[in-house]
Amino acid sequence: MPVNRADVVVIGAGVSGLSSAYFLARAGKDVVVVDKGIVGGEASGRNGGMVSERVDEPLLIPLAVEATELWTTLDEELGYPTEFTQEGRLQVAVTEAEMGDLLAERDVALRHGIDVEVVEPSAIRDMIPGITERTLGGLFFANGGHANTQLTVQAYAWALQDLGGRLYQNTTVTGLRVVDGRVASVETTAGDLAAEFVIGAAGPQTGLLADLAGVHVPVAPARVEILATAPVEPRFPIALVGNGLYGHQAVRGNLIFGGGAHEWTDVDLTTSPGKPNTPLIRNIARRLAELLPGAADVPVIRSWAGVVEQAPDYRPIIDILDCPSNYVVVTASAHGFGISPATGKVVSELVLHGESSIDIRGLGLDRFSGVGRGWRQERGWSPVPQRA
Amino acid sequence: MQVTLIDENPIAASMARLNVPQFFGQRFAGGLHDKSLMVERARAANEALAEAEAMGVDVQLGTCVWGAFRNSESSRVLDGPQLGLADNERSWLMKYDRLIVAAGARDLGLAFAGWDRRGAMAANGAYSLMRRYQALASQRMVVLGSGNLGLSTARMALDRGVDVAAVVDVSRSVRGDEAIVATLRESGVKLFTSHTVREAVGGNGEIESVVLVEIDDNCQPVAGSDKVIAADTVCLAVGLVPNVELLSLLGCDLSFEPELGGYVPDRDDWMRTSVESVFVAGDVAGFHDGMVLDTETARNQGRLAGIAAAKSLGAIDEAEAIARRSDLQAAAIDSKPTDTYANWIRWLQALLNAGGSEVFACPCEEVTCADLIDLRPPRFLDWETERTSPPSLKALAKDAPVNPDQVKRLTRAGMGHCQGRLCREQVALLLAEASETDVADMPVMSYRPPVRPLPLRVMWPHDESEQVRNEWAKWFSPTQQVLG
Ligand SMILES: Cc1cc2nc3c(=O)[nH]c(=O)nc-3n(C[C@H](O)[C@H](O)[C@H](O)COP(=O)(O)OP(=O)(O)OC[C@H]3O[C@@H](n4cnc5c(N)ncnc54)[C@H](O)[C@@H]3O)c2cc1C
Numbered sequence: 001m002p003v004n005r006a007d008v009v010v011i012g013a014g015v016s017g018l019s020s021a022y023f024l025a026r027a028g029k030d031v032v033v034v035d036k037g038i039v040g041g042e043a044s045g046r047n048g049g050m051v052s053e054r055v056d057e058p059l060l061i062p063l064a065v066e067a068t069e070l071w072t073t074l075d076e077e078l079g080y081p082t083e084f085t086q087e088g089r090l091q092v093a094v095t096e097a098e099m100g101d102l103l104a105e106r107d108v109a110l111r112h113g114i115d116v117e118v119v120e121p122s123a124i125r126d127m128i129p130g131i132t133e134r135t136l137g138g139l140f141f142a143n144g145g146h147a148n149t150q151l152t153v154q155a156y157a158w159a160l161q162d163l164g165g166r167l168y169q170n171t172t173v174t175g176l177r178v179v180d181g182r183v184a185s186v187e188t189t190a191g192d193l194a195a196e197f198v199i200g201a202a203g204p205q206t207g208l209l210a211d212l213a214g215v216h217v218p219v220a221p222a223r224v225e226i227l228a229t230a231p232v233e234p235r236f237p238i239a240l241v242g243n244g245l246y247g248h249q250a251v252r253g254n255l256i257f258g259g260g261a262h263e264w265t266d267v268d269l270t271t272s273p274g275k276p277n278t279p280l281i282r283n284i285a286r287r288l289a290e291l292l293p294g295a296a297d298v299p300v301i302r303s304w305a306g307v308v309e310q311a312p313d314y315r316p317i318i319d320i321l322d323c324p325s326n327y328v329v330v331t332a333s334a335h336g337f338g339i340s341p342a343t344g345k346v347v348s349e350l351v352l353h354g355e356s357s358i359d360i361r362g363l364g365l366d367r368f369s370g371v372g373r374g375w376r377q378e379r380g381w382s383p384v385p386q387r388a
Numbered sequence: 389m390q391v392t393l394i395d396e397n398p399i400a401a402s403m404a405r406l407n408v409p410q411f412f413g414q415r416f417a418g419g420l421h422d423k424s425l426m427v428e429r430a431r432a433a434n435e436a437l438a439e440a441e442a443m444g445v446d447v448q449l450g451t452c453v454w455g456a457f458r459n460s461e462s463s464r465v466l467d468g469p470q471l472g473l474a475d476n477e478r479s480w481l482m483k484y485d486r487l488i489v490a491a492g493a494r495d496l497g498l499a500f501a502g503w504d505r506r507g508a509m510a511a512n513g514a515y516s517l518m519r520r521y522q523a524l525a526s527q528r529m530v531v532l533g534s535g536n537l538g539l540s541t542a543r544m545a546l547d548r549g550v551d552v553a554a555v556v557d558v559s560r561s562v563r564g565d566e567a568i569v570a571t572l573r574e575s576g577v578k579l580f581t582s583h584t585v586r587e588a589v590g591g592n593g594e595i596e597s598v599v600l601v602e603i604d605d606n607c608q609p610v611a612g613s614d615k616v617i618a619a620d621t622v623c624l625a626v627g628l629v630p631n632v633e634l635l636s637l638l639g640c641d642l643s644f645e646p647e648l649g650g651y652v653p654d655r656d657d658w659m660r661t662s663v664e665s666v667f668v669a670g671d672v673a674g675f676h677d678g679m680v681l682d683t684e685t686a687r688n689q690g691r692l693a694g695i696a697a698a699k700s701l702g703a704i705d706e707a708e709a710i711a712r713r714s715d716l717q718a719a720a721i722d723s724k725p726t727d728t729y730a731n732w733i734r735w736l737q738a739l740l741n742a743g744g745s746e747v748f749a750c751p752c753e754e755v756t757c758a759d760l761i762d763l764r765p766p767r768f769l770d771w772e773t774e775r776t777s778p779p780s781l782k783a784l785a786k787d788a789p790v791n792p793d794q795v796k797r798l799t800r801a802g803m804g805h806c807q808g809r810l811c812r813e814q815v816a817l818l819l820a821e822a823s824e825t826d827v828a829d830m831p832v833m834s835y836r837p838p839v840r841p842l843p844l845r846v847m848w849p850h851d852e853s854e855q856v857r858n859e860w861a862k863w864f865s866p867t868q869q870v871l872g
Contacts, residue, residue: 038794081771150797158779170788223462230805244860259862265462274462277837279481283856285847299841301805384464
C-alpha cells in the first residue's frame with residue numbers, strides 16, 4: 001500500500017462506508033477505504049434494493065426522507081448509473097390484520113408529512129399487472145423506489161476514486177491501535193494506516209471491529225435469503241411489499257423478492273461469512289406466485305443470501321464516540337441500502353462539524369449503555385447449536 | 389441398500405428452448421414435446437438403466453436436481469443434507485446418507501458473430517438430441533473443433549443422415565483420432581485446419597451459411613481467405629466443462645485444473661470429495677478430449693464411487709471394498725489429459741480476431757465482449773459518459789485478481805436465463821486476458837440454487853409445513869429465526 005496516512009480511513013466498502021467516504025471526499029478530505037473483500041461483496045451488493053421512508057420506524061423518518069431526496073439526483077451526483085427508480089412503493093394487504101397495520105402506518109406517515117395514499121384493490125391491479133385478486137387494499141408511498149445494488153455501491157466507489165479517494169479491496173483490518181483515547185493507527189494486511197478519523201462501517205463485523213478499540217457495539221449478524229426470476233412482461237416500476245415479501249422488478253425485468261425467516265449467525269473479523277441458501281427459497285417462490293399469479297410460469301434463475309447486521313432495537317447506529325474520540329460507528333440494522341445517501345451525509349457532517357443537520361436522535365451508541373456483552377444469548381439472538 | 393438414481397433426461401422442451409442444460413440451439417424436432425416418447429427413447433439409449441432397475445434401483449427420469457442443501461458453520465437449520473428435486477410439474481426435497489454426483493459435463497460456449505441465432509449449438513446438446521431423443525432437426529452442419537469431441541459429433545451426425553459440410557479447427561493439424569478422420573474424409577466431409585469462424589449468417593434469426601476464414605500462426609485472419617459454406621447448423625465442439633454446480637453448493641473443495649476442463653472437485657482415490665458424504669464419478673470429476681473415445685474411465689470411476697459409498701455406510705467391509713477395487717485397477721481410473729484450456733484460449737483468440745469484439749459474450753443478456761472488457765453498464769440504461777478515463781478492469785484488478793461476480797453484477801454477463809452455462813468460461817478468460825491475470829488466480833463465478841431455471845409454480849412447496857406458513861416474517865422479527 002503506497003500511503004500510510006490519510007485524513008480519514010473508512011473500514012468497509014459497503015454502502016455505509018462508501019457513501020461516507022464519498023461525502024467526505026467531496027468535502028475535500030483525503031479518504032482511504034479498505035475492505036477485506038470486493039466493493040459491495042457483502043450485504044450492500046446482495047440486498048433487495050428497496051428505498052423507503054421507513055414509516056415503520058418513526059425515529060428513522062428524518063434520515064430516510066433525506067435519503068429519498070438525495071436518491072433523486074444520485075446518478076448525476078456520482079456520475080454513474082444506479083438504476084434508481086422512484087415510481088413509488090406499494091404495500092398491499094391480503095389479510096384484515098395487515099389492512100389494519102397499513103391504516104396505522106398511514107396515520108404515522110400523514111403525521112410526518114409523507115406523501116401516502118390508500119388504494120383500492122381495483123387500482124392495485126392497474127398498478128401491478130398480474131397481481132393477486134386477493135388484496136384487500138394497499139398503501140402507496142409516492143417517494144419510495146428501488147435501485148440496483150451492485151451498480152449503486154460501485155457508483156459510490158468510482159465517484160470516490162474520481163475525487164481522488166483511494167480504495168483498497170482485499171485488504172483486511174486486523175487491529176486498531178488506541179493511544180491516548182484515539183485510534184492512532186489501523187492495522188491492515190497491507191500495512192498500518194494513520195488518520196485523523198477512523199470510520200468503522202464493517203456491517204456484521206462492526207461489533208468485532210469496535211472490540212479492537214475496546215468499545216462495545218451490540219450488533220448481531222443474521223443470514224437472510226432472496227431470489228430472482230428471469231425477466232418478465234409486463235413491467236411494473238413500483239416497489240412492492242405484500243404476502244410476506246418485499247421486492248421489485250428490476251429495470252431489466254427480473255422479479256427480485258425476498259422475505260421469510262432469518263438465521264442468527266456468527267461472523268469473524270477477517271473472513272467472509274458463508275452465505276448459503278436453504279430450502280426456504282421454495283417458500284419464497286410460493287409466496288411470490290401467490291402475490292403475482294400472472295408470473296407463476298416465470299422461472300427462478302437464482303437465489304442468494306446475505307449477512308445483515310442487527311442492533312437490539314432494529315435501528316442504525318451512527319455516532320462519533322467520546323472514546324476513542326476519533327472513531328465513528330456506522331451500522332444500519334438491515335436497512336442500510338435505502339438510507340445510504342443520507343448515512344454518508346450524516347457521517348461526513350459528524351466528522352467535519354461534530355454534529356449533523358439531519359435529526360439522528362435515537363441513533364447514538366449511548367442508548368445501549370445498559371446492554372451487556374451477553375445480550376445476544378439473553379435475547380436468543382445467537383446461532384442454534386450445530387447439529388451432528 | 390436403498391439406491392435412487394436421478395437423471396433430468398428427458399428434459400422438457402421449455403428447458404431445451406433456454407439452452408438448458410446443454411446448448412441445443414433450437415434445432416430440436418417437435419417430438420421433444422412428447423414426454424412419454426422421450427422417456428422411451430432415453431431408456432432405449434441407455435441399457436444400463438434397465439439393468440439398474442432390475443437390481444432394485446429406484447430410477448427417476450425426467451427429474452432434475454436443482455439444489456443441494458447441507459448445514460455449515462453459517463447455516464444450521466436443516467435436519468440433514470438434502471437435495472432439491474423437480475420434474476416439470478412440482479418440486480420436492482430428498483434426504484440422503486451418501487451422494488454420488490455423476491452430473492457429467494456441459495458445453496463450452498465460445499462467442500462468434502451469429503451464435504445467438506437458431507442453429508448455433510454445441511456437441512453435448514447435439515449428442516443428446518441425436519442419441520437420447522432422436523430429435524435433431526438439422527440438415528447441414530459445420531462442426532467447430534477437430535478433437536475427438538468434434539470428430540465424433542460429425543460422425544454421429546453423418547450416421548443420422550445429417551450432411552456434415554465441414555469440420556473446422558484453429559490448430560494446424562487435426563487434433564483427434566485418425567481413424568475417424570479417415571471415415572469423415574471418405575464421406576466427403578471437408579476438414580479446415582488453421583481456420584476459424586468469422587460469422588454465421590441468415591434471415592429471420594436462422595443460420596443459413598457460415599463464413600470461415602483462414603488464420604495465421606498468430607491467430608490473425610488471413611485477408612481474402614473467407615469461404616462461405618451453406619449450413620443450417622454450427623456445432624461448437626471445442627470442449628466440455630465439468631458440471632460442478634451441485635458440488636459447489638455442497639461446499640466441496642474445487643481446484644482449477646486447466647487440462648481437465650476448469651474447476652474440478654478435489655477427490656481421493658476412492659472418488660470421495662472433501663465432503664465426507666459426497667462422491668463423484670465421470671466427467672464431473674474432470675473431462676478431457678481423450679475421454680470421448682474412452683467411456684470405460686467414467687464407468688470405472690462410477691463403480692469405484694459405488695464401492696466406496698457402500699463401504700462408508702458399512703454395507704461392505706474394507707477387505708471386500710479393496711478386493712473389488714483391485715478388480716478395477718486393470719482398467720484405467722485416470723486417463724491422460726490433453727492441453728484443454730490452451731486449446732480453448734487459442735480458439736477464443738482466433739474468434740475474437742476474426743469476428744471482432746462486438747460479438748455477444750453473453751447472449752442471454754446481450755453483453756458484448758467489448759462491453760465486458762470496458763465494464764460498460766447494461767446497454768438498456770443508455771448511459772453515456774464524458775469521462776476520458778472511465779473505470780477499467782485493470783483498475784478493479786489492482787488489489788487482487790478480478791472477481792467475476794463483481795463484473796457479472798455490473799455488466800450482467802452471466803446473469804441470464806441460461807444461468808451462465810454458456811458464457812462462464814469465456815467471460816473468465818476474457819476478464820483474465822483484459823486484466824492481465826492468470827485465469828487460475830481468479831475466483832470462480834458463484835453457483836446458486838436453483839441450478840436449473842425453475843418456474844415459480846414448480847418451485848412451490850406442496851410440502852410446506854404449517855409452521856413455515858404461519859410464522860412467516862416479512863423482515864426481521866425476534867421470534868422468527870429458524871424454521872423448517
Ligand atoms: C437479502 C438482503 C436484502 C436486503 N434488502 C434491503 C433492502 O431492500 N433495502 C435496504 O435498505 N436494505 C436491505 N438490506 C440490508 C442492507 O443490505 C444492509 O443494511 C446494508 O448493505 C449494510 O451496508 P454496510 O455498508 O453497513 O455493510 P456491508 O454491506 O455488510 O459492508 C461491510 C463491509 O465491511 C467489510 N469488512 C468487515 N470486516 C472487515 C475487516 N476486518 N477489514 C476490512 N473490511 C471489513 C466487509 O467485507 C463488507 O464489505 C438487505 C440485506 C440483505 C442481505
